[in-house]
Amino acid sequence: MQVAKKIDGPASKADNKPVKKTEKDIYKKFKQLNGSHPYKKTTPDAFIDYPARFRKGGKVRYFNFDLAKEMGLIPKDHPEVVTEELTKSIIQTFAIIIINEFDEINNKKFPEDEIKDGKYMATRYLQLQHPDKKGKNSGDGRSIWNGQLKHSGQVWDVSSCGTGATKLSPATSKFNKFFESGDPSISYGCGYAEVDEGMAQALFSEVFHKNQVKTERALVVLEFEKGYAINVRAHKNLLRPSHFFTHLKQNDLESLKSLLDYHIDLQRNLEGWDKCPQGKGKYNFFLKNFAENFGEISATFENEYIFCWLDWDGDNILMDGSIIDYGSIRQFGLFHSEYRYDDVDRFSTSILEQREKARYIVQCFAQIIDYVEHGEKKSVTKFKKHICLNSFDERFEEVKNTNVLFKMGFSPKDCAYLMKYDLKETKEFRKVFSYFERAKSKKGIVKVADGISWDAIFCMRDILRELPQMIIARKDKVTDEEFISILKSNYATKADLEMTSYRSKMIKSFQNIYWNLIEKAAKHNKLPFDKQVLAISMRSSVINKMERVTGDSISIIVEKILKQKNKITSGEIYKLIQDFSELQTYKPHEKPKLQKETKGLVKQFFEIVKEHREGL
């Protein structure tokens, strides 16, 4: 094949660190990503296999060394530079475009040596924007799966977005015809992805990953002409609930069971799954685990103000609750709980509705398990009170309660103690906390750039950061007016900040419980009160940092990175993203390890984040 002989553009330029000839073999694992995947054995209807050809002109804009090492794609001691050999392997593996139905109908011919050996699958799954609502014609509209890797007892799925239009794209479904990849007459549906999407995914997912928010991760961003890109993602299992729902909706019991068994077997590689029974009991084990994961992730979304459009189709989330597809993902600076994304013919769910949607997905899985076990599909409403929903609710509550203590600045040990011995007071604090967190502007619903919102007026991070400092300084509580003055956001109008008797009561309640919890922890730790407050103040200042990333700031930072793309190498972009995400972590006693080379740009990003810290 005539591939990757010429490597052009500064970001692709090898970083002048020679890789010895004997080290060529270190990239042999890339060859395993040739389209083969065990999913293809589950059921023939679950995917469409496409031949593919080499796509010219690709430049490596981003390569995630950390992830590649974890996956065993490169050795642990590989330098964090994109060498010539590495570039070659990345391009040979990922610079591909499918030969689709349009190409076949139009009898398009491609040079033999450009055609890849393997076939690459586009999987079918349910998507609410598709008219059939059964998942017959929906799924990977512009993605294919590169394959699966095994390393150190772990399994990794790898897929690429932007590899050409499949017949599962919304455009084919809508216009009932096949499209040429890159057809300029349609945008969403042409099968291409864009480089800014890939960079935003890389940046956002690394921030989330470092803060233990479950997510897919970006492995590679390959840029082509006109800002098009192939964005490669990886995760330990890229199956979504919607993969299952397509079989459920079509009453295809055999495929559903086959897929479920495949999924459970794959999960056995993960921590905690060694207890999963081999026989029929495995389904209940799976269901409980699934319910807990979804309870946890929906609580995390609320806690971290993460907007992830969850709906009945289970499309934007993976089976373990990880985020997939950063197209509409946002992280808000305040609890803008009424924000809705405007998707032309419908509005998205809001953050607060995400919980109910996640719960409903769990309920659907209770239906699936029952169907698989008994061979008869019952109505989903029959599972409204299924025991797995208790697991969901319990985990949701546990995560929410622990998180409010964590945000206050208690150490994990103190959180565990207070959860065990002061759960009642913790819950009371959460209630009062929630009152302020959810307070909205009297202006009502307003239009924003990509949807609608109803501004939150209080910044909880500010009060949690400053209150312990005020206690240290004053050894007393703050007045109602002072409390509001610390808490108010830039969204709050004078009318929003009016002091009512109820608000005054809530401020007193907030401070009383806050003090009580600190006193209890101090007593338990045998520490003087002031020492305990100082410890809380130090943790809280990192956890509730003023400069927390938002969706708005990510977009601006990506723009900035792309403006610099011809001046910095892909290795430097990797370092930038690593350093930036390191700054966003909640590790109260760890100093981020930043690199000299990226310091200047990271500092500029920091200013952007500061400026947009309360936004969407």
Next chain:
Amino acid sequence: MKLIFYSGGHDFENLSIDKNLLELSNKESPQITYIPSCSYLCDQDFIEFVNQYGKFNIHNIINFPIDIPYTEILKTEVLKSDIIHLSGGNTYYFLKYLRQSGMLSELKQFVKNGGILTGLSAGAIIMTSSIETAGFPEFDKDENDENLKNLKGMGLVNFEFFPHYKNSKRYDREIVSYSRSHDSPVYACPDGSGIIVNNNQLTFIGKAFCFFKGKKFIIK
């Protein structure tokens, strides 16, 4: 007027100055405010600062960055502190935001009212009449990315301060040259050393040097 100038270095190198500071405060557990030179990464630096004074059983410490919005409520408490510490960092950036936030004049008033002001490196330079010493030697200077033109410091003392001094020819060459064209003496201290100003009395802790009218003098 009570001031302490720290040159820099690790916390264990500054133990002696720290002890002097606590004696100066005349309190068992004084209230201290830490003002970082920049909010960027200041939380981690604050933790190090707390650990430094935690050794003396002091837990009343506030972190107060001035280059990001802050509330008047917290500022009022800050100005009631027994000790305010100006951290190290980029001297130009720090001075710019101290001036812009109005804290520069507030701190002068704080000192007049009897509060103890301490500064480390950049923080110490800012307490003097000029921050020009941050601009050399070429191999170890602060970058004036802010393009700050007014380099006047707080002017609390009639000397200038040169932190992180190393007793070597390449340092001496530049400081001697600078002192030739300036009227005030420049006190240069290596890391771990410092100067205590208690009303009109000047005490040097650790090694100290003076550069004046193109000549170098060993103080201690």
